[in-house]
Amino acid sequence: MARIGVFICHCGENISATVDVGKVAEAAARIPGVAHSVDYKYMCSDPGQQMVQNAIREKNLTGVVVAACSPRMHEPTFRRACAAAGLNPFLCEMANIREHCSWVHEKGDATTEKAIDIVRTLVAKVKKNKALQPIKVPVTKVAMVIGGGIAGIQASLDIANAGHRVILVEREPSIGGHMSQLSETFPTLDCSQCILTPRMVEVAQHANITLHTYSELESLEGFIGNFKARIRKKARSLDEKLCTGCGLCAQKCPTRRIASEFDAGLGLRPAIYVPFPQAVPNKPVIDREHCTYYLKGKCRLCEKVCPTQAIRFDQEDEIVEVDVGAVVLATGFDIKHSDFFPEYGYGKHKDVIDGLQFERLASASGPTLGEMRRPSDGKVPETVVFVACAGSRDPAKGIEYCSKICCMYTAKHAMLYKHKVHHGKPYVFYMDIRAGGKMYEEFVRRAMEEDGVQYVRGRVSRIFERNGKLVVKGADTLLGARPMEIEADMVVLATAGVAQAGAEELAQKLHVSYDAHKFYAEAHPKLRPVETNTAGIFLAGACQAPKDIPESVAQASGAAAKVAALFSQAELVREPLIAVVDRQAPPLYSSCVGCFLCQSACPYQAIEKEEIRGRDGQLLKTVAKVNPGLCQGCGTCVAFCRTKSIDIQGFSHEQVHAEVLALLNRGDRDA
Amino acid sequence: MPDFEPKIVAFVCNWCTYAGADLTGTSRMKYSPQVSIIRFPCTGRIDFMLLLKAFASGADGIIVSGCHPNDCHYSSGNFHARRRWIIFRGLLDFLGIDVRRVQFSWYGRWGRSRATSACAAWA
Ligand SMILES: Cc1cc2nc3c(=O)[nH]c(=O)nc-3n(C[C@H](O)[C@H](O)[C@H](O)COP(=O)(O)OP(=O)(O)OC[C@H]3O[C@@H](n4cnc5c(N)ncnc54)[C@H](O)[C@@H]3O)c2cc1C
Numbered sequence A: 001m002a003r004i005g006v007f008i009c010h011c012g013e014n015i016s017a018t019v020d021v022g023k024v025a026e027a028a029a030r031i032p033g034v035a036h037s038v039d040y041k042y043m044c045s046d047p048g049q050q051m052v053q054n055a056i057r058e059k060n061l062t063g064v065v066v067a068a069c070s071p072r073m074h075e076p077t078f079r080r081a082c083a084a085a086g087l088n089p090f091l092c093e094m095a096n097i098r099e100h101c102s103w104v105h106e107k108g109d110a111t112t113e114k115a116i117d118i119v120r121t122l123v124a125k126v127k128k129n130k131a132l133q134p135i136k137v138p139v140t141k142v143a144m145v146i147g148g149g150i151a152g153i154q155a156s157l158d159i160a161n162a163g164h165r166v167i168l169v170e171r172e173p174s175i176g177g178h179m180s181q182l183s184e185t186f187p188t189l190d191c192s193q194c195i196l197t198p199r200m201v202e203v204a205q206h207a208n209i210t211l212h213t214y215s216e217l218e219s220l221e222g223f224i225g226n227f228k229a230r231i232r233k234k235a236r237s238l239d240e241k242l243c244t245g246c247g248l249c250a251q252k253c254p255t256r257r258i259a260s261e262f263d264a265g266l267g268l269r270p271a272i273y274v275p276f277p278q279a280v281p282n283k284p285v286i287d288r289e290h291c292t293y294y295l296k297g298k299c300r301l302c303e304k305v306c307p308t309q310a311i312r313f314d315q316e317d318e319i320v321e322v323d324v325g326a327v328v329l330a331t332g333f334d335i336k337h338s339d340f341f342p343e344y345g346y347g348k349h350k351d352v353i354d355g356l357q358f359e360r361l362a363s364a365s366g367p368t369l370g371e372m373r374r375p376s377d378g379k380v381p382e383t384v385v386f387v388a389c390a391g392s393r394d395p396a397k398g399i400e401y402c403s404k405i406c407c408m409y410t411a412k413h414a415m416l417y418k419h420k421v422h423h424g425k426p427y428v429f430y431m432d433i434r435a436g437g438k439m440y441e442e443f444v445r446r447a448m449e450e451d452g453v454q455y456v457r458g459r460v461s462r463i464f465e466r467n468g469k470l471v472v473k474g475a476d477t478l479l480g481a482r483p484m485e486i487e488a489d490m491v492v493l494a495t496a497g498v499a500q501a502g503a504e505e506l507a508q509k510l511h512v513s514y515d516a517h518k519f520y521a522e523a524h525p526k527l528r529p530v531e532t533n534t535a536g537i538f539l540a541g542a543c544q545a546p547k548d549i550p551e552s553v554a555q556a557s558g559a560a561a562k563v564a565a566l567f568s569q570a571e572l573v574r575e576p577l578i579a580v581v582d583r584q585a586p587p588l589y590s591s592c593v594g595c596f597l598c599q600s601a602c603p604y605q606a607i608e609k610e611e612i613r614g615r616d617g618q619l620l621k622t623v624a625k626v627n628p629g630l631c632q633g634c635g636t637c638v639a640f641c642r643t644k645s646i647d648i649q650g651f652s653h654e655q656v657h658a659e660v661l662a663l664l665n666r667g668d669r670d671a
Numbered sequence B: 001m002p003d004f005e006p007k008i009v010a011f012v013c014n015w016c017t018y019a020g021a022d023l024t025g026t027s028r029m030k031y032s033p034q035v036s037i038i039r040f041p042c043t044g045r046i047d048f049m050l051l052l053k054a055f056a057s058g059a060d061g062i063i064v065s066g067c068h069p070n071d072c073h074y075s076s077g078n079f080h081a082r083r084r085w086i087i088f089r090g091l092l093d094f095l096g097i098d099v100r101r102v103q104f105s106w107y108g109r110w111g112r113s114r115a116t117s118a119c120a121a122w123a
């Protein structure tokens, strides 16, 4: 006979404000099989947990239901408490009467009744729970970091320095990400390349780091501690071992008028190229979409000039297979470009540029060698308008969020411009200035007060050309919405930060969740910011949301610490919520009829064939068997099985049936 | 029937919809207390005979909800559920149960507000 204990939490007022907890406790006490029912202010507190443990011992409970918050919050707490009192932790269930009841309904009888329904449902379930033993699995102590921007670099170095092997996968020909494109960085104005490139070199030289550039993840299978990754190394058309990085090929390549990605389209590069001088690795790739040989079948000039015969026109993509125990996602972000804005000319005015293009204009390694010259005619712009929040915080554009970094880099841009063109007139149109951060507000003040940047509060409604000038129309909302018109030589749009191209496809390969804007979702918005919902996959940097460098680095170190903690265990303990096949005594042995529908449905290839043999060795039956190391507990096989021979522990047929019946059977509540 | 209070059972997956329902709570959005949630690991786990059992036991409406296509935590469980649902509709029709009493839907982790309004429209 079941002896279930029910523990109802007030959660301070979070539950008791809308649910009559006393009434729930009384009703629970009347449910058949319930031996104990109490309510208490904070069940998760020490005295609360003590109440559960005492009741288990004193009343000899066979199961526990804690009616409180979501199991996603405190299930581990109460399962541990039960285990400490000698009750198998899998005989404890949580009835979610907070997130699914008290918080989403108004105070009233219906809400209290629903709470009672939920408790009754979980009591019915826990009666069918079975004592289970956790599963132990080994851990492969190798991490894969995807994305080699500053976040991926930091995470790789931290994990490698903790003594573990790292495989860093970067899509572009070089690591570095957006930070390598920046000129100087707020709030200190130190040179971006100068602080980044030592880290890039360290990655290249670190004995624990294997770098795959110009590579992408092809697929990922497995689970925490035991992933199998396939990496596609795209053909560089080069034997990297022979190439010395002399650069002769790029000098001689006749196909030279290709817009440089690194210079955000403002500069040109040849078909065989290294994206920037400090690239890691310093080895070129041939851009097959533009190379004359691949297009027309003639040229091969680079092959002729190469002193080490390193060019390989017939090279094919290579697939590398690796076993890894953890994954850090650090694929970063992108920005909208000026063609996103019809009101600012759809990108047809050459001198309306985006923030990254400005970074390249201001950079000593950029197309103007750091001189402030506008793209259309190379003239020094005398008046420059910076438009903050271009596209961000604008539901009409589908981007409701604040891109977070632009207030700061706009102040930086206006400052850098003024430092280069002393007599120039910089204007900033803004909505609010968001400068929360150490030394950030002071930085913006410095732009206004020391560098004389004119800040105008208001949105820019239109930009058009008139007599060789860009007319910027807006309104100054601090002066009673007075219309304003500025004749500018160049306009810089601080465009919205958006998810990286391909972010969604990658998330689907990894089975991690993402938000409506395709930024990767953290497991808990406050308490688990560097984990995803998929165990063993962590987040770092701007792939989670727009972020600046200090924040990206901090999160990367956080993710690395999580990986190191995971790798400090010899074995992982996994919840045994997996499928099992029915086995019974002879002559039946198992109700499985060997149709193996489950095998075709299983996404993890966890179903194996088991031969049951008699004493004399003759084959009696072939039935399904679950490999507990591979099974992830999705239960798809359960719904497929026609003889109901496969079942899933923790969500068994018995359990869910009992739940449905209890939920709908209002009878025993009224009794 | 102005005072008809339908009893609605939501069969949800643990990853997208259950988490989404938690977030709805955390954000204090409101929906009708007539909707109760039963947790499954994945919509792929849901044996549709359970839906019949629920109707037979007095459920007025059923919501089956999991992750968006391609976003399934277990890669393909939601597709299996969808295929099963397509066949199951025919059976419901045959049994004389209005197929509109079952709502089959995909809700992302943050998309619960849509689920809420779906419930509201129902109740
Ligand atoms: C105009 C502008 C100015 C800025 N100025 C400053 C500043 O002054 N100070 C400051 O603190 N911050 C500044 N920032 C913000 C800064 O750029 C970011 O904080 C930083 O780049 C985030 O680093 P990350 O590694 O997360 O992403 P990223 O720099 O975007 O790096 C991501 C990397 O992942 C790679 N990748 C993407 N997808 C894949 C894939 N599928 N497979 C493999 N690899 C992939 C990319 O190629 C890239 O190398 C500025 C941003 C902009 C747009």
Ligand code: SF4
Binding pocket: A252, A253, A254, A255, A270, A271, A272, A286, A291, A292, A293, A294, A299, A300, A301, A302, A303
């Ligand atoms: S073969 Fe291609 S990459 Fe080499 S020199 Fe000719 S155009 Fe340039």
